[in-house]
Amino acid sequence: MSAVVETSSRPFALARTVALPRVGTSAAVSAMTMASLAPGLLPRTATMQAVVTGVFVALGLSVGRVVRGSDAVRLVGVVVGLLGVSWAFVAADRWQDGLRAAMGAPLLGPGYWVQVWAGAGVVVLALYGVVKLLGATARTLGPALLVAVTVAATAVGVPALVDWRTSSYGAANSFVDPDVHRPLSVAPAAWERLGAEGRKFLGGRPTRSSVRVYAGISSAPDLASRVALAIRELEQSGGLTRSNIVVAIPTGSGWIDANAVTGFERRFHDDVAIVGVQYSYAPSWATFLFGRRAAQDSASAVVQAVAERIASLPHPPNLYVYGQSLGAIGGSHAVRGVATCGTLWAGPPAGAVERGSATVLANSSDPVIRWSPRLLYAPPDLSGARPDAPAPQWLPVVSFLQTAVDLLAALDAPAGHGHRYAVDQGTAMPGC
Known part of the structure; x- marks a missing residue:
């Protein structure tokens, strides 16, 4: 025993x-x-x-x-x-x-x-x-002195961090990629002011009859001037003679997806002018949190100006509006009360756009279309999302945290997955 x-x-x-x-x-x-x-x-x-x-x-x-x-x-x-x-x-x-x-x-x-x-x-x-x-x-x-030191360090460190991040965003916007070549139609001084994303947008253009117009945030001192510049460029480049005009609302960094541009050129057989105006050079997440109003104001100003300009023509071209991610928020706000032939939003943040008659492209694996505080206690609304990969079961709190982590790599996925969309951003644009 x-x-x-x-x-x-x-x-x-x-x-x-x-x-x-x-x-x-x-x-x-x-x-x-x-x-x-x-x-x-x-x-x-x-x-x-x-x-x-x-x-x-x-x-x-x-x-x-x-x-x-x-x-x-x-x-x-x-x-x-x-x-x-x-x-x-x-x-x-x-x-x-x-x-x-x-x-x-x-x-x-x-x-x-x-x-x-x-x-x-x-x-x-x-x-x-x-x-x-x-x-x-x-x-x-001691507790009291520690609190005082922490407060002082925060008061000094946070502004310094903000200044450093702002300067780093500005440096990224000023970066000149040697592989992106200046079109002969763009003057050297104007090329410098376009910003990194504007140079990609114009410099990545193949030899074709479509027209691309872009006003960078450094191209003019304020929003009204940038919009006026875009209209002048649209006139001088022959964009108003095309049968179709697409106002492409950039993301927070000023990026316009090259896949979308290729899709528009295919959709309209190069008989198209694509115009974009930059409103920020910060990452989209930062602009989404702190500068969403800038995206909406810029989008509204550009869409309204283009609509008014083409309305004065004897044979107005068809007007379309496109936006991806934060650009979808700006575009959704801008088309209120404006007659368009079609609108398309790609990867819009959860619950942030009015779908209406718009075509919405949303990958089920895209964390941007899922993430919101509501995800803490309720499953995401995936109505209209297209399944492109295995979908995890929703778990309270855990799904919110995992989706927040996935936001960091949302653009690293292949086209057609995550927050990366393919040429159907352009080819799926509805007609009049």
Whole structure:
């Protein structure tokens, strides 16, 4: 009888010897690890997955130290946690390979998960070190002095960070790509003021009879001047003699998707003029959060000016409006009360555009069409989205976090997946 008791109690003696983690820690770390591996919308690099898992695990470690539990409960917690994480690991591997197969991307190799776990460990250690440093600083300085130092550092650091990001956006807008060549019809000084995206738009043009017009944010001092410049360029370049005019509302950075432009030229057999006016050079996410009004004002001004100009012609060309992402928000706002032959929105942010008679292109794998605070507690509205890859089941909070992570790589997917759309942005434009 004593031998049986001794044998049966051995696991719990081991638990006391090894000093297993608290049951709350096991539960929290396991749950957060599983959440970090939950299905997403897009293929994820090992580095990105390592950061996500590392941050989630660190959060689990910080909140899971409340519940202690007996030795037996701790052991059970560790075993259950390991089983759950193992299942999540296998499921994540299959899910990622399923996404890659659907999108024509290479499947995961054997080193992928090694990089993930190693990278996650580095992230956890780094965050642990930061927390320990802050704790030591608080003990040294005292709570009151620590708060004062934090406030002062924030007051100095945040404006400096904003200035640095603004200058970096400006540098990106000023970048001159040596592979993009200036058309002979564009003067050197005007070429410099177009900005990086404007130069891509005009310089990427093949030899064809379509017309492209672009006013960069540095091309004129204010919105009214930029719109007037675009109208003059449209007149001088012969754009008003084309049968069709497309007002393309750029994204926040000033980008007009080359796939859409190619699609318009195919759709209208080159009998088209495409005009765009830049309103920002910040990334679309920044403009979406802090400068959405600029997109709407610019789009309204351009559409209204073009509509009024062509209305004065004996044989007005057909007017179309196109926008992708943030450009879709601006375009949706601009066409109110304006007669158009057709409108098309590609990848519009969730619930941000009025569909009406517009053609809407939305990939089911596009995180932009899904992400909103509502995703925390309710599944996304995917009416009108076209299935292009396996779709994850909605989970409260987890789906919101996973979709937020996918936003960072939304443009890295092949055309036709994620936030990357193909030439059907142009060819699908409805007619009059």
